[in-house]
Amino acid sequence: MPAPTNDQLIPFYKEMLLGRRIEERAGQLYVQQKFSGFCHLYIGQEAVSTGCLNALRKGEDYVIGGYRDHVQPLVLGMTPRAMMAELYGKATGCVRGKGGSMHMFSKEGRFLGGHGIVGGQAPLATGLAWKIKSNKEDLVVLCFLGDAAINQGQFHEAMNMAAIWNLPVIFIIENNLYGMGTAIKRTCALDKLADRAKGYNMAQATVDGRNVLNTYSQMTDIIENVRKTSKPILVEIETYRLRGHSMSDPQHYRSKEEVEQERAKDCLILLKDEILKRKLATEEDFEKWEEETAEVVEDAVTFADESPNPELSELWDFVLAPEPEGLVHNADMYRAQAEALAAGH
Numbered sequence: 001m002p003a004p005t006n007d008q009l010i011p012f013y014k015e016m017l018l019g020r021r022i023e024e025r026a027g028q029l030y031v032q033q034k035f036s037g038f039c040h041l042y043i044g045q046e047a048v049s050t051g052c053l054n055a056l057r058k059g060e061d062y063v064i065g066g067y068r069d070h071v072q073p074l075v076l077g078m079t080p081r082a083m084m085a086e087l088y089g090k091a092t093g094c095v096r097g098k099g100g101s102m103h104m105f106s107k108e109g110r111f112l113g114g115h116g117i118v119g120g121q122a123p124l125a126t127g128l129a130w131k132i133k134s135n136k137e138d139l140v141v142l143c144f145l146g147d148a149a150i151n152q153g154q155f156h157e158a159m160n161m162a163a164i165w166n167l168p169v170i171f172i173i174e175n176n177l178y179g180m181g182t183a184i185k186r187t188c189a190l191d192k193l194a195d196r197a198k199g200y201n202m203a204q205a206t207v208d209g210r211n212v213l214n215t216y217s218q219m220t221d222i223i224e225n226v227r228k229t230s231k232p233i234l235v236e237i238e239t240y241r242l243r244g245h246s247m248s249d250p251q252h253y254r255s256k257e258e259v260e261q262e263r264a265k266d267c268l269i270l271l272k273d274e275i276l277k278r279k280l281a282t283e284e285d286f287e288k289w290e291e292e293t294a295e296v297v298e299d300a301v302t303f304a305d306e307s308p309n310p311e312l313s314e315l316w317d318f319v320l321a322p323e324p325e326g327l328v329h330n331a332d333m334y335r336a337q338a339e340a341l342a343a344g345h
Contacts, residue, residue: 001217016046019071039101040068044242047267049075051215062110064121065144067102069114076109080300090307097310119152126158129167141169148179162232163200169232176241181253194236209239313339
């Protein structure tokens with residue numbers, strides 16, 4: 001397995017630190033009612049996105065995920081400003097405020113969305129892989145799923161089709177041990193979720209998602225093997241979310257002691273210790289990176305605060321295609337109605 005070089009460790013840490021601090025800030029802003037709707041934080045799982053997505057060909061390979069989707073597009077190159085403005089529903093957001101927390105999207109990063117329907121991204125990923133194979137492209141698809149998604153029917157249909165047709169898709173289960181407030185061991189009889197692959201004669205792997213170095217190394221091998229063979233794989237990445245399922249989660253289903261035990265295995269702490277062990281940085285460097293990251297995060301918040309809301313006239317943009325001439329109900333008519341509403345008529 002190709003281990004990350006010393007030159008990669010500090011960029012990995014900075015990337016994970018940005019993800020952590022911008023999510024913590026998003027949680028504060030949600031409580032302050034700066035934005036509304038659902039909000040699912042990625043705190044504790046940053047090593048998964050950094051380890052997996054740095055093993056890809058960024059901007060070429062495809063990535064698709066669920067609703068815990070703020071950090072992945074940042075790793076793929078989205079600016080913190082565009083991500084934060086999207087949380088706010090502003091016109092400067094990555095999808096002009098039309099997606100919000102659960103529906104980030106980046107054409108440039110080939111991040112084809114967070115998706116609010118549990119498991120709904122699995123058939124979309126299989127479709128992307130079919131497109132890659134049909135066009136004979138040297139690409140792969142990474143599909144991120146929560147552990148609870150493996151009990152959804154569309155997950156199994158997508159796995160079955162990917163296996164039958166030998167499609168270059170990597171299904172990644174981010175096993176943070178809980179589906180909302182229910183422990184996965186109460187909803188799945190398997191000790192290893194990756195064993196679900198056996199039912200489809202599909203390859204499988206288990207990865208320690210708390211250790212970004214290990215995640216990067218294993219995923220580099222997995223991705224290149226799928227690229228070479230055009231055969232799918234189910235990867236279970238073991239991780240833990242340090243915050244609730246969503247901002248409304250009281251977390252009565254797990255003890256404070258359990259969470260504190262997991263904090264000792266925090267992916268940021270593990271990587272910091274490794275960097276210090278290799279003498280690649282000092283404590284002063286880490287303090288400086290914290291200050292730099294705080295500035296980036298606050299710049300994104302200020303940008304989101306000061307950005308304009310979308311015009312009401314945009315209500316139907318990118319939703320309806322123009323219909324054939326002569327039909328009464330078309331996108332132009334809806335747009336005219338929206339403009340009339342905006343004008344107060």
